[in-house]
Amino acid sequence: MLALQRSNIEDFPGNPMDRTDASLIALRRILRATELYGRELAQAAGLTAVQFRVLQVVAETRYCTPTDISNRMGVSLATVTSLVDKLVKQGMVHRERAKIDRRQMNIVMTEKGEAALNTAPDALQQRYVRRFEAMKDWEQAQLVSSLERIAAMLDAEDLDASPVLDMGDFRKSQ
Amino acid sequence: MLALQRSNIEDFPGNPMDRTDASLIALRRILRATELYGRELAQAAGLTAVQFRVLQVVAETRYCTPTDISNRMGVSLATVTSLVDKLVKQGMVHRERAKIDRRQMNIVMTEKGEAALNTAPDALQQRYVRRFEAMKDWEQAQLVSSLERIAAMLDAEDLDASPVLDMGDFRKSQ
DNA sequence: TCCATTTACTTCGAGTGACTAAGTAACATT
DNA sequence: AATGTTACTTAGTCACTCGAAGTAAATGGA
Numbered sequence: 524m525l526a527l528q529r530s531n532i533e534d535f536p537g538n539p540m541d542r543t544d545a546s547l548i549a550l551r552r553i554l555r556a557t558e559l560y561g562r563e564l565a566q567a568a569g570l571t572a573v574q575f576r577v578l579q580v581v582a583e584t585r586y587c588t589p590t591d592i593s594n595r596m597g598v599s600l601a602t603v604t605s606l607v608d609k610l611v612k613q614g615m616v617h618r619e620r621a622k623i624d625r626r627q628m629n630i631v632m633t634e635k636g637e638a639a640l641n642t643a644p645d646a647l648q649q650r651y652v653r654r655f656e657a658m659k660d661w662e663q664a665q666l667v668s669s670l671e672r673i674a675a676m677l678d679a680e681d682l683d684a685s686p687v688l689d690m691g692d693f694r695k696s697q
Numbered sequence: 698m699l700a701l702q703r704s705n706i707e708d709f710p711g712n713p714m715d716r717t718d719a720s721l722i723a724l725r726r727i728l729r730a731t732e733l734y735g736r737e738l739a740q741a742a743g744l745t746a747v748q749f750r751v752l753q754v755v756a757e758t759r760y761c762t763p764t765d766i767s768n769r770m771g772v773s774l775a776t777v778t779s780l781v782d783k784l785v786k787q788g789m790v791h792r793e794r795a796k797i798d799r800r801q802m803n804i805v806m807t808e809k810g811e812a813a814l815n816t817a818p819d820a821l822q823q824r825y826v827r828r829f830e831a832m833k834d835w836e837q838a839q840l841v842s843s844l845e846r847i848a849a850m851l852d853a854e855d856l857d858a859s860p861v862l863d864m865g866d867f868r869k870s871q
Numbered sequence: 872t873c874c875a876t877t878t879a880c881t882t883c884g885a886g887t888g889a890c891t892a893a894g895t896a897a898c899a900t901t
Numbered sequence: 902a903a904t905g906t907t908a909c910t911t912a913g914t915c916a917c918t919c920g921a922a923g924t925a926a927a928t929g930g931a
Contacts, residue, residue: 542837543829549844553724554731556851571916589880602918604881609916626879626926654850655717663716669843670723676828677730745887763909776889778910783887800897800908 550673568643570615577606578632578640581616587630588621615639724847742817744789751780752806752814755790761804762795789813 565572573596580595581587589603596603607630610616615636621627632640655663739746747770754769755761763777770777781804784790789810795801806814829837 542841543826545841546829546837546844547825549841549848550727550731552848553844553851554728556848557728560851573917590878598917599919600880601882601920605917608881624879624927628880651721651850652717655720663720665839666843666846667716667719667723669840670720670727670847672840673844674723674726674730676825677727677734747888764907772888773890774909775891775911779888782910798898798908802909 546673564643568639570610570613570639574606574610574615575643577603577610578615578636581630581632581636582640586621588627589630590627592630610636738817742813744784744787744813748780748784748789749817751777751784752789752810755804755806755810756814760795762801763804764801766804784810 565575568575570578576596577592580592584591584595589600589607592603592607593600598606607616607618611618613635614633616630616632619629619631621629655666658666739749742749744752750770751766754766758765758769763774763781766777766781767774772780781790781792785792787809788807790804790806793803793805795803829840832840
């Protein structure tokens, strides 16, 4: 859960809605859309959202280890172990001991895992990309500039810069 | 979990990074920032992120009932019951039977709850709002327009239009 | 070489958050 | 008064998460 709230700046009565609010509302809609999409996607794929994300990371990463997944997703190694367990049980991935360093495990996609990833309903993603690419050049540029500006305002940490929008489960505070 | 990925459009080699990717990366940074903020906030407040969100809803809503919370957060009534239980146990809120309709419970903030909300580290929110309001008028307008456009592209569902950015836990697919 | 340390991962135990289904209590309708 | 509806809680179950403790392999001296 996250909640950004407006600061306590008083609106003049009759002020319809100031831009700060408008921007926060739009941001909220964006987060909400991605959240709902995550649920939908996971449901249709027969996987939970988090499990699906693991599958994506595995697919993206060569010689993917639990530590890789842990770093990419921002969860503990213990959590990764249990997530991978579930994916193994479902035949989506399997573990292979790494040859170079036998402490490491490589998490490897199975065909079933590939299939699950590929047939996932990527409605949101497709819609977004399609619409984005339908825009005029200058509009795209404007949008990117705005997004980057907002990201900077939120002071997002440095991330691996893969073109993946990723909203992991974030309950850390237990 | 959510993952927006780029569609399978081939980049020409040497193409540094197209705008679709850039926009997705920026979006990801935004989601990630909000996610991390949620964790941080929850940790410092001694509440989990979801519990904190309940507190916010209670604070915002007059005569707040479990059903209100359920609707605002998009979780089941049973979940609300258990969340409120925890907040009650911590002395953040208490239950009062409604006078008009004695089936309803009103969830009411305690002073401790108010304090927890007010002293919450709202670093992200403050930073965002401060920076937003420091921008020039036309820049604000531009940003709002971009955000709203993106929200529309993602086709976010209709939401209560409160100026609250809210990213609830979204595991529904169990 | 051998022992201590570090690294990589798993296991264990426990808490939160989420759901559905079934239950209780109060209001509403007939 | 009987029936239905609404509001909420209880009970049971499962997923995700963590920290702490454990195992196994590599590494780095002495």
